[in-house]
Amino acid sequence: MLKDRFDALREKSALVHNITNYVTVNDVANIELACGGSPIMADDIDDAPEITAICGGLNINIGTLNKNTIPSMFAAGRKAAELGHPILLDPVGAGASTIRTETAVKLMEELPLTVIRGNSSEIKTLALGSGTTKGVDADIADAVTEENLEEQIGFAKDFAAKAGCLVAITGAIDLVADSETCYVIRNGRPEMGRITGTGCQLSGMMTAFIVANPENKLEAAAAAVAAMGLAGEIGWSRMEEGDGNSTYRNRIIDAIFNMDGETLEKGAKYEIR
Amino acid sequence: MLKDRFDALREKSALVHNITNYVTVNDVANIELACGGSPIMADDIDDAPEITAICGGLNINIGTLNKNTIPSMFAAGRKAAELGHPILLDPVGAGASTIRTETAVKLMEELPLTVIRGNSSEIKTLALGSGTTKGVDADIADAVTEENLEEQIGFAKDFAAKAGCLVAITGAIDLVADSETCYVIRNGRPEMGRITGTGCQLSGMMTAFIVANPENKLEAAAAAVAAMGLAGEIGWSRMEEGDGNSTYRNRIIDAIFNMDGETLEKGAKYEIR
Amino acid sequence: MLKDRFDALREKSALVHNITNYVTVNDVANIELACGGSPIMADDIDDAPEITAICGGLNINIGTLNKNTIPSMFAAGRKAAELGHPILLDPVGAGASTIRTETAVKLMEELPLTVIRGNSSEIKTLALGSGTTKGVDADIADAVTEENLEEQIGFAKDFAAKAGCLVAITGAIDLVADSETCYVIRNGRPEMGRITGTGCQLSGMMTAFIVANPENKLEAAAAAVAAMGLAGEIGWSRMEEGDGNSTYRNRIIDAIFNMDGETLEKGAKYEIR
Numbered sequence: 177m178l179k180d181r182f183d184a185l186r187e188k189s190a191l192v193h194n195i196t197n198y199v200t201v202n203d204v205a206n207i208e209l210a211c212g213g214s215p216i217m218a219d220d221i222d223d224a225p226e227i228t229a230i231c232g233g234l235n236i237n238i239g240t241l242n243k244n245t246i247p248s249m250f251a252a253g254r255k256a257a258e259l260g261h262p263i264l265l266d267p268v269g270a271g272a273s274t275i276r277t278e279t280a281v282k283l284m285e286e287l288p289l290t291v292i293r294g295n296s297s298e299i300k301t302l303a304l305g306s307g308t309t310k311g312v313d314a315d316i317a318d319a320v321t322e323e324n325l326e327e328q329i330g331f332a333k334d335f336a337a338k339a340g341c342l343v344a345i346t347g348a349i350d351l352v353a354d355s356e357t358c359y360v361i362r363n364g365r366p367e368m369g370r371i372t373g374t375g376c377q378l379s380g381m382m383t384a385f386i387v388a389n390p391e392n393k394l395e396a397a398a399a400a401v402a403a404m405g406l407a408g409e410i411g412w413s414r415m416e417e418g419d420g421n422s423t424y425r426n427r428i429i430d431a432i433f434n435m436d437g438e439t440l441e442k443g444a445k446y447e448i449r
Numbered sequence: 450m451l452k453d454r455f456d457a458l459r460e461k462s463a464l465v466h467n468i469t470n471y472v473t474v475n476d477v478a479n480i481e482l483a484c485g486g487s488p489i490m491a492d493d494i495d496d497a498p499e500i501t502a503i504c505g506g507l508n509i510n511i512g513t514l515n516k517n518t519i520p521s522m523f524a525a526g527r528k529a530a531e532l533g534h535p536i537l538l539d540p541v542g543a544g545a546s547t548i549r550t551e552t553a554v555k556l557m558e559e560l561p562l563t564v565i566r567g568n569s570s571e572i573k574t575l576a577l578g579s580g581t582t583k584g585v586d587a588d589i590a591d592a593v594t595e596e597n598l599e600e601q602i603g604f605a606k607d608f609a610a611k612a613g614c615l616v617a618i619t620g621a622i623d624l625v626a627d628s629e630t631c632y633v634i635r636n637g638r639p640e641m642g643r644i645t646g647t648g649c650q651l652s653g654m655m656t657a658f659i660v661a662n663p664e665n666k667l668e669a670a671a672a673a674v675a676a677m678g679l680a681g682e683i684g685w686s687r688m689e690e691g692d693g694n695s696t697y698r699n700r701i702i703d704a705i706f707n708m709d710g711e712t713l714e715k716g717a718k719y720e721i722r
Numbered sequence: 723m724l725k726d727r728f729d730a731l732r733e734k735s736a737l738v739h740n741i742t743n744y745v746t747v748n749d750v751a752n753i754e755l756a757c758g759g760s761p762i763m764a765d766d767i768d769d770a771p772e773i774t775a776i777c778g779g780l781n782i783n784i785g786t787l788n789k790n791t792i793p794s795m796f797a798a799g800r801k802a803a804e805l806g807h808p809i810l811l812d813p814v815g816a817g818a819s820t821i822r823t824e825t826a827v828k829l830m831e832e833l834p835l836t837v838i839r840g841n842s843s844e845i846k847t848l849a850l851g852s853g854t855t856k857g858v859d860a861d862i863a864d865a866v867t868e869e870n871l872e873e874q875i876g877f878a879k880d881f882a883a884k885a886g887c888l889v890a891i892t893g894a895i896d897l898v899a900d901s902e903t904c905y906v907i908r909n910g911r912p913e914m915g916r917i918t919g920t921g922c923q924l925s926g927m928m929t930a931f932i933v934a935n936p937e938n939k940l941e942a943a944a945a946a947v948a949a950m951g952l953a954g955e956i957g958w959s960r961m962e963e964g965d966g967n968s969t970y971r972n973r974i975i976d977a978i979f980n981m982d983g984e985t986l987e988k989g990a991k992y993e994i995r
Contacts (some may be wrong), residue, residue: 197490198471198474198490198744199474199475199478199490200475200478201744201745202475202745202746202748202749202918202919203475203968205745205746205918205919206917206918206967206968206971209916209917209918209967210916210966210967210968214859215918216815216818217743217744217745217785217786218786218815218819219786219788220786220787220788220789220821221789222789222820222821223787223788223819223821223822226818226819226820226821227815227818227819230818230819239490240490240491240492240493241493241496242492242493242496242517243493243494243495243517244517244788244789244790269489269491269500272489272499272500272503273491273496273499273500273503274495274499275493275495275496275499276496313487370482370483370706371479371482372475372478372479372482372488373475373478410964414964418683418687418700418703418704418707419703420483420702420703420704420705420706420707421479421482421483421702421703421706422476422479422483422698422699422700422701422702422703422706423699423700423703425479425968426699426968426969426972427964427968427969428968429966429967429968430964430965430966430967430968430969431964431966432966433916433966433967433968434964434966470763471744471747471763472747472748472751472763473748473751475748476748512763513763513764513765513766514766514769515765515766515769515790516766516767516768516790517790542762542764542773545762545772545773545776546764546769546772546773546776547768547772548766548768548769548772549769586760643755643756643979644752644755645748645751645752645755645761646748646751691956691960691973691976691977691980692976693756693975693976693977693978693979693980694752694755694756694975694976694979695749695752695756695971695972695973695974695975695976695979696972696973696976698752699972
C-alpha cells in the first residue's frame with residue numbers, strides 16, 4: 177500500500193544528500209522537508225563524499241552540471257555505493273547537449289543506481305543512447321499516452337532490466353517500473369509543467385521515500401510519484417482568482433506538507449501492470 | 450501594438466538559454482514560464498554553447514559572475530551570434546566592481562547584442578566607461594525623472610546608436626530605445642525595488658518576448674517592460690493585510706501568468722518619443 | 723531597547739555583502755530587503771573584495787562552500803577587516819564534514835569576526851573542535867533547554883570570550899552573548915525548522931542589524947534574533963487551512979517586511995542574564 181510508504185517516511189528521519197541544480201534547489205529542499213525528509217546540499221569534491229556518508233541516500237540531478245560538480249557526483253556516488261545507500265539519478269536535459277548525455281550515461285554505467293527518474297525524452301536518451309529532448313522538457317513525440325501505453329510499459333520494464341534499477345518516467349501518465357512490474361499513475365495536472373522544477377522536486381522527494389522504505393523501493397518510488405501528482409491536484413484546487421504558477425508552486429509543496437498516508441492512498445490513481 | 454507582441458509570445462514556443470545569477474534564477478525561470486516562454490539554464494563552458502544552439506535566444510546576466518561562467522558567457526554568445534539568435538545583456542552591478550564593469554564592457558564589445566537592459570547607473574557605466582552604481586541598485590543621481598526626461602531620452606538613443614543595439618533603462622520611469630525611437634513607460638510600483646530580482650526577471654522575460662517577435666524587437670522589448678510594470682501594479686492590488694515582499698514576488702509572477710495581450714494593451718502607460 | 727535597533731536599521735541604508743549558499747540565497751536577499759537592508763551577492767575572488775569594500779558588512783555562510791568560494795570568503799573577510807566592517811560567520815554544517823569544520827575554524831582564527839551565528843551543534847563544533855552535527859540540523863543532545871540553560875549561558879559567554887566576538891546560538895531557546903552578557907530569547911515556532919534556510923535568513927538579517935547599529939552590536943544581534951522568532955509567530959498566526967512550509971516561508975519574510983521597532987519591542991520575549 178502506498179499509504180505505508182508515506183507513513184514510514186513520516187516516522188523516520190530520512191537524510192538526503194542532494195547534488196542538484198541551483199535553479200530549483202530551494203524548492204527541492206522545502207519539499208523534502210515537507211514530506212518528512214531532511215535535505216543537505218554539498219557539491220564540492222572535498223565535501224560531497226563525507227556528507228553522503230552521514231546521509232541515508234543520494235539524489236544526483238545534472239540540471240546545472242559543471243566541471244566542478246561532475247566529479248563530485250561520481251565521488252559521492254561511489255561513497256554511497258560503498259555504504260549501500262540508495263542513489264537516484266535525475267538526468268535533466270540528457271539529449272539536449274553532449275555533456276549532459278555523456279555524464280548521465282556514465283553515471284548510469286559506473287554507479288549502482290537505485291532509480292532513474294526523468295521525462296520520457298531524457299529516459300529514451302539514456303535507453304537508446306540518443307534522444308530528442310527539447311531543452312529540459314520532453315518532446316511530445318516521446319510522451320506516454322493511452323494509445324502507446326502497452327508499448328511504453330514494455331519499454332520501461334526493458335530499460336529497468338537493462339539498467340538494473342528502477343525507472344520512473346513522468347509526464348501526463350507516469351510509469352514506475354522494475355523489470356517485471358509497472359505502476360501506471362494518473363495523478364497530476366498539466367499546469368505543473370508551467371512551474372520550474374516539479375520534476376526536480378519529485379526526484380528529491382522520491383529519494384527520501386526510498387531511504388525510508390529500503391524493503392519496498394518500487395512501491396516507495398511509486399508512492400512519491402503519486403504524492404507529487406496528488407499534491408498538484410490539491411494545490412490546484414486551492415488556487416484563487418489571480419493566482420498563477422508562482423503561487424501554485426507554493427501550494428504544491430504545502431499540499432505535501434499536509435499530506436498523510438491515508439490521503440495519499442485515497443487520492444492515488446494507479447494500476448499495477 | 451504591445452498586444453501583438455504578447456500574443457505572439459503566447460502562441461509560440463520561445464526557448465531561452467539563461468546564464469544568470471544563482472540569487473534570482475528560480476524566479477527568472479518561473480516568470481519565463483509564466484509569460485509563455487521556456488527557460489533553460491546552463492553555464493558550463495562544455496554545455497552552454499550546445500544549449501544555446503537548441504534555444505531561440507540568450508539571456509546573459511552577470512549578477513554572480515565567476516571565472517567559470519564568464520568564459521561560458523562569451524562562448525554561448527558567440528554561438529548565439531553565429532546562429533543569429535537575439536542576445537540580451539543584463540550588466541548587474543556594472544560600476545560596482547572592476548570585473549563586473551570590464552566583463553559587461555567586453556561582452557558589449559565582442560558580441561552583437563540585441564538589447565542591454567539595466568538600471569540607470571549600470572547603463573551609465575557602460576556608456577561612459579565609469580559609473581556610480583551603489584551595489585546592485587541605481588544611484589539616485591542617475592535616475593530618470595520627469596525633470597531630466599528629455600536629456601535621458603537623448604542619452605538612451607545616443608547610447609543605442611553607439612552600442613548598436615536596443616537599450617532598456619528601467620526604474621521609476623522606463624526608457625526602451627533604439628537610435629531613433631524611445632518608448633517612455635510609466636508602469637510599475639516603487640515597492641518592486643523591495644523584491645530581489647525584478648530586474649533579472651524582466652531581462653529573462655524580455656528575451657522571450659524578443660525571441661517570439663524577431664521582426665519587432667523594439668516593440669517586443671517595450672512590451673516586456675510594460676508587462677513587468679503592469680504585473681507589479683496588478684500584483685500590488687492583490688496584496689492583503691500582512692502581505693510583504695515575499696508574497697508580492699509571487700503575485701507579480703502570477704500576474705504575468707494570467708496576463709494576455711489585451712490586458713497589457715489596456716494597462717500599459719507609455720508614449721513614443 | 724530592541725526597538726531602537728530596528729528603528730536604526732529602517733532609517734539607514736545597510737548594504738550587506740553575502741557570500742552564501744545557493745540553496746537559500748533568494749530568501750536571504752528578500753529578508754534583507756524586508757528588514758530595510760540591501761543585499762549584494764558576490765563570491766568570485768576577483769569580485770568579492772571590491773564588493774565588500776562598497777558594503778557596510780559581510781555575511782559569510784559556508785552552506786555550499788567550494789574550492790572557488792572558500793578563498794573568496796577569506797579575501798573578502800580580510801578586506802572587511804581592513805575597513806572595519808562587521809563580519810558574521812554562519813558555520814552551516816560545521817561538524818558534518820572535515821572541510822566545513824576546518825573552514826569554519828580557520829575563518830574564526832584568521833578573521834576578526836563580529837559574530838558567529840549557528841545552531842548548538844555547529845557552535846559546539848567550533849568551541850570544542852569537534853561536534854555531533856546531524857547534517858545541517860542540530861543534534862538534540864546539544865540543544866539549549868530550560869534544564870541546561872544556566873550551563874549553556876556559561877558556555878556561550880565563555881566561547882564569546884575565547885572567540886573574541888559575539889555568539890548567537892539559535893534553536894528552541896536562543897542565546898546571544900558576549901563574554902559578560904547573554905540575551906535569552908524565547909520567540910519562534912518549532913515549525914520554522916520545517917522551512918529550509920530560516921537560520922541563513924537570520925544570519926543575513928543580523929548582519930544588516932549590526933551594520934546599522936555599530937555602537938550596539940550585541941543588542942542589534944539580539945534584536946535580529948527576536949525579530950526572526952517574532953516573524954515566525956506572526957507568520958504562523960496568518961496560516962490558513964492547507965498552508966504548509968512553502969507558504970510559511972513567505973509569511974515569515976512578509977512579517978519582517980511589515981514589522982517595526984515598536985511591534986518588535988512588544989512581541990520580543992527575552993531576558994538578559
